[in-house]
Amino acid sequence: MGAFSMITDNPRPRPRVVVVGLASCFGCQLQITNSEPHLMELLDQIDLEYWQLVTSEDMPDAYDVAIIEGSVTTRESEDLVRRVREKAAHVMAIGACAVTGGVTGMAENALARRVGEVYGDAVPEACGQMIEPRPVDAVITVDSRVYCCPIDARDFATQLQRVLFGSNAVREERALCADCKRNENDCFFNQGELCMGLVTRAGCNARCVNRGRPCFGCAGLSSAANLDSTRQACERYGVPAARFDKALQMFSQVPLSQAGRQGDDEPVAGTAVGKGAR
Amino acid sequence: MLYRVMDKSQLPALVRGFMESYEVVAPVKRGERYVFDTVDSPDQIALDYPQTASSAKKYLFPPVEAMMRFDARANLVQDFVQEVKPRVIFGAHACDISGFNRLDLALAQGKYTDPYYAARRAATLVVGISCMPTDTCFCQLMGADEVQFGYDLFLYDIGDKYLVSMSSVEATNILEACCEIAEATDDDRRAFRLATRRHQAAFNPDIPHVEDVPMLMDVFHFDPFWDELGGRCLSCSACASVCPTCYCFDIRDVLQEDSDAGVRERTWDACTSPDFALVAGGHNFRPTGRDRVRHRMYHKLNGFMVNHDRMLCTGCGRCVAACKADIDPIQVLRFFDEKGARDDR
Numbered sequence: 001m002g003a004f005s006m007i008t009d010n011p012r013p014r015p016r017v018v019v020v021g022l023a024s025c026f027g028c029q030l031q032i033t034n035s036e037p038h039l040m041e042l043l044d045q046i047d048l049e050y051w052q053l054v055t056s057e058d059m060p061d062a063y064d065v066a067i068i069e070g071s072v073t074t075r076e077s078e079d080l081v082r083r084v085r086e087k088a089a090h091v092m093a094i095g096a097c098a099v100t101g102g103v104t105g106m107a108e109n110a111l112a113r114r115v116g117e118v119y120g121d122a123v124p125e126a127c128g129q130m131i132e133p134r135p136v137d138a139v140i141t142v143d144s145r146v147y148c149c150p151i152d153a154r155d156f157a158t159q160l161q162r163v164l165f166g167s168n169a170v171r172e173e174r175a176l177c178a179d180c181k182r183n184e185n186d187c188f189f190n191q192g193e194l195c196m197g198l199v200t201r202a203g204c205n206a207r208c209v210n211r212g213r214p215c216f217g218c219a220g221l222s223s224a225a226n227l228d229s230t231r232q233a234c235e236r237y238g239v240p241a242a243r244f245d246k247a248l249q250m251f252s253q254v255p256l257s258q259a260g261r262q263g264d265d266e267p268v269a270g271t272a273v274g275k276g277a278r
Numbered sequence: 279m280l281y282r283v284m285d286k287s288q289l290p291a292l293v294r295g296f297m298e299s300y301e302v303v304a305p306v307k308r309g310e311r312y313v314f315d316t317v318d319s320p321d322q323i324a325l326d327y328p329q330t331a332s333s334a335k336k337y338l339f340p341p342v343e344a345m346m347r348f349d350a351r352a353n354l355v356q357d358f359v360q361e362v363k364p365r366v367i368f369g370a371h372a373c374d375i376s377g378f379n380r381l382d383l384a385l386a387q388g389k390y391t392d393p394y395y396a397a398r399r400a401a402t403l404v405v406g407i408s409c410m411p412t413d414t415c416f417c418q419l420m421g422a423d424e425v426q427f428g429y430d431l432f433l434y435d436i437g438d439k440y441l442v443s444m445s446s447v448e449a450t451n452i453l454e455a456c457c458e459i460a461e462a463t464d465d466d467r468r469a470f471r472l473a474t475r476r477h478q479a480a481f482n483p484d485i486p487h488v489e490d491v492p493m494l495m496d497v498f499h500f501d502p503f504w505d506e507l508g509g510r511c512l513s514c515s516a517c518a519s520v521c522p523t524c525y526c527f528d529i530r531d532v533l534q535e536d537s538d539a540g541v542r543e544r545t546w547d548a549c550t551s552p553d554f555a556l557v558a559g560g561h562n563f564r565p566t567g568r569d570r571v572r573h574r575m576y577h578k579l580n581g582f583m584v585n586h587d588r589m590l591c592t593g594c595g596r597c598v599a600a601c602k603a604d605i606d607p608i609q610v611l612r613f614f615d616e617k618g619a620r621d622d623r
Binding site: 035038041042044045157158161164165169170172173174175176177178179180181182184186187189190191197198199202222223224225226229230232233236237 | 308309310311313331332341509510511512513514515516518519520530532533535536537546548550551552553556567600602603604
């Protein structure tokens, strides 16, 4: 293990790690391999016991850290993450699907109708017992998260290091625009175009806008997102608020509908999300 | 202050003169906006820019900078060696130079000097340029429409010529070596006086001048106005990102991938961020948008005034453009102006 243990004379055993893929495109697991220049350095610090993307073997029975990609869409995967939770000391959710329900979460609304549209009466057995897609933390307690669709390889490395060495770093909860302004990007709203940065959790350094694309909100809603004020801002800049609400569904359908169910009588789309929204 | 005049055609020679021994950063057009960026030719400079999207503060106080490096293999902590590039900020408006001067009060002239800022400030020459106010400019209300110090040269546009205020030997030597400069004539002096009048007359009259803003803020600390203004905050801190005077920062350790070494960085932070006032134990001193926006406005228009006898706002108008929720100091001025008008009735 690394030099820290040499200094402290307290050799840390390398944690046994498993990487589990649920409903997703497996793009976030692929992103881990994209940390190519440093991949061996990362792997050198852990005992990678299982990586679903690269093996046909069964998952081992004992491990310390479980990294979960994808959303929970079946009873079977619900049971799986519960079993994982019992065994792992630390569960890390990676990518939008695992963290917010992501793109798969769009099917959360009217699942039965959608299943009927795709399969008719003959749902293949391989589909399992389908349930409304939900993020991993809707089923079990999640200890850490790597945001975005797909995840950033460096973000993943940082989060893994926090698991290895511990960290009390607080993750910023603000919305994205400060990063964009710091990078001196043109604002899409000034051209009357929708950008989800106004409500999206910061941390990606406005990667998409830096490359000329509006933010889609893949990091999920900031816990301080101010949806009502954002709707007003949209209208002020010539973007219909309805377009904003529709765009929210791509990565935040599940959190919004959960907030709607738990909250008072406000309609789903009008409900502030999270502790910081006031 | 010493001053001379130079013909506008001399400007490229002046820029090239600086380029011989400095990196030159200047306003350039990028897409729909203007930004301060490194230039390698005088042609790239857009000296008639209305306002840049962000201030030139980034050259004195970068968004992210290394404070120290550590290496666990060698059990080594190494103070970051300043590698400060000698630089000229060419074409700063008076509001931005005033912004530097206000940053100096907080970071370079206080009880504790910030060595990172001070080193950059010392290695940076500033060449100012006169401007015409835009619709969102209110520097004259914040005492930032003219500067008497904090620059090396200041170029006042007087038609075909610049009246050049010379404030440092270093820059004056380059000016004299590269350009033909002359004593001002009576015509030049007249042109300067007319130009300053045109400048004064061009400010947006809809932005009200309010007497005693700091005291009014104390008196109306609990007015529902703050709920209204802060209630629409999007908690993004775009305002602070473009602000020429925000100087708050956070510190974080970043490990390299093999976890053997890393760097301690500081990065811009802002009181408008939801977790800025979050402390150990989980208490947040300013948990709502109202608390945070009010705090920001107080620091800008009240608190800094109490300590340093000037606002921490230069009226540059950048946050007016950056904030999609219409929260900016002009809203505060309007509130007090309208409140005053109501109370008169």
